[in-house]
Amino acid sequence: MNTEEQLRLWDKIERYVEGDMETGEYLAFEKEIASNPELAQQIADYQALRTPLDLLKERRQLRAKLDRFHAEIDPVEQQAALKVYKNKDTWRTYTSKYLPTIAVAASVALITVLSTLFTLGYLKSMERSQQSNLKLLRRELDQIKRDIKSTKDTLNRAIPRATAAPQRFEGTCFAISEKGHLITSYHLVAKADSVFIESTTQPGLRYKVELAFGDERTDLAVLKVADSTFHEFGRIPYTLKKGTVDLGEEIFTLAYPKNDIVYGEGSISARTGFEGDSVAYQISIPVNPGNSGGPVFDTNGNLIGVVSGKLSGAEGVAFALKSSAIWRTLKDSVPNELDEMFDLPKQSKLAGQKRTAQLKKIQDYVFQVKVY
Amino acid sequence: MKKTALFNEESFVKALRENNEAVMSRIYKLYFPMVLHLVLVNSGTEDEAKDIYQEAFIVLYESLQRPDFQLRCSIKTFLYSVSRNHWLKRLQAKKIKTDLKDVEEFIPFVEDSVSIENEARLVTIEAAMQRLGEPCRTILEDYYLNEMSMADIAEKMGYTNADNAKTQKYKCFNRLKRLIEELK
Numbered sequence: 298m299n300t301e302e303q304l305r306l307w308d309k310i311e312r313y314v315e316g317d318m319e320t321g322e323y324l325a326f327e328k329e330i331a332s333n334p335e336l337a338q339q340i341a342d343y344q345a346l347r348t349p350l351d352l353l354k355e356r357r358q359l360r361a362k363l364d365r366f367h368a369e370i371d372p373v374e375q376q377a378a379l380k381v382y383k384n385k386d387t388w389r390t391y392t393s394k395y396l397p398t399i400a401v402a403a404s405v406a407l408i409t410v411l412s413t414l415f416t417l418g419y420l421k422s423m424e425r426s427q428q429s430n431l432k433l434l435r436r437e438l439d440q441i442k443r444d445i446k447s448t449k450d451t452l453n454r455a456i457p458r459a460t461a462a463p464q465r466f467e468g469t470c471f472a473i474s475e476k477g478h479l480i481t482s483y484h485l486v487a488k489a490d491s492v493f494i495e496s497t498t499q500p501g502l503r504y505k506v507e508l509a510f511g512d513e514r515t516d517l518a519v520l521k522v523a524d525s526t527f528h529e530f531g532r533i534p535y536t537l538k539k540g541t542v543d544l545g546e547e548i549f550t551l552a553y554p555k556n557d558i559v560y561g562e563g564s565i566s567a568r569t570g571f572e573g574d575s576v577a578y579q580i581s582i583p584v585n586p587g588n589s590g591g592p593v594f595d596t597n598g599n600l601i602g603v604v605s606g607k608l609s610g611a612e613g614v615a616f617a618l619k620s621s622a623i624w625r626t627l628k629d630s631v632p633n634e635l636d637e638m639f640d641l642p643k644q645s646k647l648a649g650q651k652r653t654a655q656l657k658k659i660q661d662y663v664f665q666v667k668v669y
Numbered sequence: 670m671k672k673t674a675l676f677n678e679e680s681f682v683k684a685l686r687e688n689n690e691a692v693m694s695r696i697y698k699l700y701f702p703m704v705l706h707l708v709l710v711n712s713g714t715e716d717e718a719k720d721i722y723q724e725a726f727i728v729l730y731e732s733l734q735r736p737d738f739q740l741r742c743s744i745k746t747f748l749y750s751v752s753r754n755h756w757l758k759r760l761q762a763k764k765i766k767t768d769l770k771d772v773e774e775f776i777p778f779v780e781d782s783v784s785i786e787n788e789a790r791l792v793t794i795e796a797a798m799q800r801l802g803e804p805c806r807t808i809l810e811d812y813y814l815n816e817m818s819m820a821d822i823a824e825k826m827g828y829t830n831a832d833n834a835k836t837q838k839y840k841c842f843n844r845l846k847r848l849i850e851e852l853k
Contacts, residue, residue, distance in 0.1 A: 304839050346846055349790040350813040353798075356791060357814055359730060362690070363723045366697040378702035379709075386710070386772060 310343050465668045469552040469591035469604070470494060470520060472662040473537075475529045477504075477522030478638045480623065481590030481666055482605055483511045486518050494520070494664035497557050502664075509638070515576060515618055515626050516605050518590075519638060520666075534646040534658040535592075537639065538599040538620045542578070544568060550582055550604060551656065552591030553665040560656060561588075563613075571606070576622035578602055584615040590666060593617045598647025598655050682740055686733045697726060700745055704752045707772050711756060721759070725751035728784060735783065742776050750775040797848040805841035812838060 312318050313326055330337050470481035479494065486492050486508055496502040504527050510519040542548070542565050549562040563582035570577025580593065584607050593602040602617035627635055647655045684692035701722055708718035728751050732738045740747060753775050760769070798806055804826055811817040811825070823834035 304836055307839055307842075308835060342846075346794075346842065346849065347813075349794040350809075352787055352791055353794055354814045354816075356727065359727055360723065362693070363697060363726055366694045367701070367719060367723075369694065370698055370701060375702055375705070379706055382702060382706040382772060386706075 306339070307343070310340055314340070314343060314347060465489070467553065467587055467668065468589040468666040469587065470664050470666045471551075471590075471592040471600075472530045472533055472664075473519075474638055474640045475531065475533065476637065476640070477506075477527055477530065478509065479506065479520040479522070479664065480592075480603055481518050481520060482603065483513055483516045483518040485590055485666055485668055486520065487511065487513070489668045491669045492520065493667045493669075494522070495667060496661070496664050497553075498660045509634075510627065510631055512626055512630065515622055517603070517618060517623060517626055519627070519631075530662060533641055533662055535594060535598050535600050535662075536641050536643065536645040537624060538595065538601045539624065541568065541619060541621060542595055542601050547596050548580060548582065548593050548601065549596075549652070550584075550588070550591050550593050551659055551663045552584075552588040552604065553663075554585035554587035556665070558660055558663060566614075570616040570618075574616075577605060577616045577618050580604075580615050580617050581613045582615055583613065588615075592659075592663060594647075594655075594659070597649070598645045598659070600641070678743055681744060682733065685730060685744075693730070696744060700748050703745070703749060703773060707749070707752060708756055710770050710772065711760065713756065713759075717756075717759070721752050721755050722748070724755050731784065731787075732781075746774060746776055749773045750777075793849055793852050794845075796852055797845055800848055801841070801845060804837070805844055808834070808838050809841050809845060 309326065313323070318326065330340065466485065468481060468485040470479040472479050489508070492506050492508070494502075494504050494506050504522045504524040506520040507523040508518060509521040510517075512518070544565055544567070546565050547562070548564060549560065551558055551560055553559065561582045561584065563580055565578050566581045567579035569575050570579055578593075578601075580602075582593075582604075584591075584604055588604045589606065591604040592600055593604060595601050599620075601620050603623065605616050605618050607615040627638065631638065647658060681692055681696060685696070701719075704722040704725065705715060705718040708721060709715070713721075725748050729744065729747055733740065742750075753769065753771070757769055798809070801809070808822060808826065811822050812819070817825075819831040819834050819838070822838075823829075823831045826834065826837075828834040828837065
């Protein structure tokens with residue numbers, strides 16, 4: 298092959314690689330390459346040099362582009378940006394230089410304070426007070442604080458066989474059947490001599506009640522009116538919610554923390570109660586001694602729980618026994634009398650009503666419990 | 670502030686892949702001060718910073734052109750890490766103490782085999798082009814790098830026609846090939 302022919306072949310290869318061939322010529326040449334290994338090798342040799350040349354071309358074009366961008370940089374902006382980096386640097390130097398010193402000084406101070414506190418027994422007392430005690434919400438009356446012995450002596454002397462024993466404490470209860478069943482907290486009535494319910498919304502209403510059922514574990518008690526003057530409560534407007542209530546749902550309560558009925562509202566703040574107790578909700582409702590045994594309703598007036606207690610030393614942390622737990626406890630304990638105890642309506646009659654209207658209907662079924 | 674407010678990493682990467690010049694320009698200007706600061710506090714000049722930064726930018730751009738490449742950090746961190754690496758190498762080459770003072774977070778950056786191979790090819794061919802001598806260098810550069818037509822090259826170089834210029838180009842191509850083999 299002479300130089301002329303070599304040149305022609307090389308030119309053909311270049312045109313083939315550059316895609317500068319007519320379709321007919323291209324296909325014919327492809328066929329030739331397939332059948333001619335020597336030609337294929339020549340193309341590979343050409344590519345070995347062409348590839349870095351193309352790479353170099355792209356690289357130079359890119360460089361030119363970047364140079365163009367670079368020329369567009371505003372020197373004022375660049376100085377400003379540089380200053381930001383410098384300031385950041387200064388701060389970094391400062392912290393890396395002085396941070397160890399600051400840290401040492403801070404630890405010394407911390408150790409001093411802690412050891413002092415420890416010596417004073419402060420930590421210990423703090424620990425004790427933080428053992429979140431469940432404070433039961435009975436309202437202990439002044440009488441109990443008196444010396445019972447001297448009281449008895451006085452009574453014995455003054456009026457032999459006195460009429461009434463001193464009132465121990467008060468709480469709240471609410472009706473669950475027309476025939477006179479009520480729910481309250483067990484701790485209120487556990488060691489009672491006698492229990493009465495009173496209402497401020499129906500003046501003069503005062504019935505003697507008996508403990509029909511009590512469960513210490515869930516702190517649930519069912520009372521039954523035992524009074525010859527009692528007929529029935531009348532149709533109860535609220536229903537017992539069987540399922541659980543969602544976190545954050547609005548709730549409200551009615552109770553007797555004082556000698557008048559008090560309304561409180563809040564929300565479900567946790568699905569579990571004291572120390573993760575799954576039969577109770579944590580609720581954020583301001584509750585006070587006397588709220589124990591009070592009903593908790595959702596916005597539709599469904600009974601969702603009973604106030605059982607609050608965490609001492611923490612604001613807005615109270616607990617309510619879940620309605621499902623009430624239902625389950627009673628079903629397990631008193632299966633035969635359950636229907637009689639619970640004759641709440643299937644459907645709440647309070648759904649969709651204004652809160653004030655709901656309260657007007659509910660208040661006649663919530664009573665003060667007086668324990669003697 | 671306007672620049673950072675409009676900054677969206679994902680869309681920037683996409684635009685770079687698509688060779689969007691406006692975005693490329695914006696990213697370039699956005700991070701140059703960072704690298705400038707790095708080089709300045711590590712005994713370099715502004716020109717060196719520009720050089721280093723452009724090298725890093727090219728690595729970013731070329732990496733993103735490969736479909737299999739995955740950017741595993743922010744553009745900023747990538748540019749910083751590559752610049753840092755390149756500057757460290759230059760400092761070592763200049764025998765300057767290599768206790769680099771960092772101004773940003775970086776990732777340990779290892780360049781992949783494809784770019785290392787390409788880099789070696791480029792160094793060789795540039796060296797060979799330097800040794801080629803005239804008129805070969807001009808002819809090859811004009812045709813292969815500057816995309817000039819053979820007719821224009823013939824006219825520029827004073828050949829009577831394009832075919833004569835083509836013969837010359839063929840001879841030059843073969844010379845370049847021999848030079849590269851010598852350099853290897």
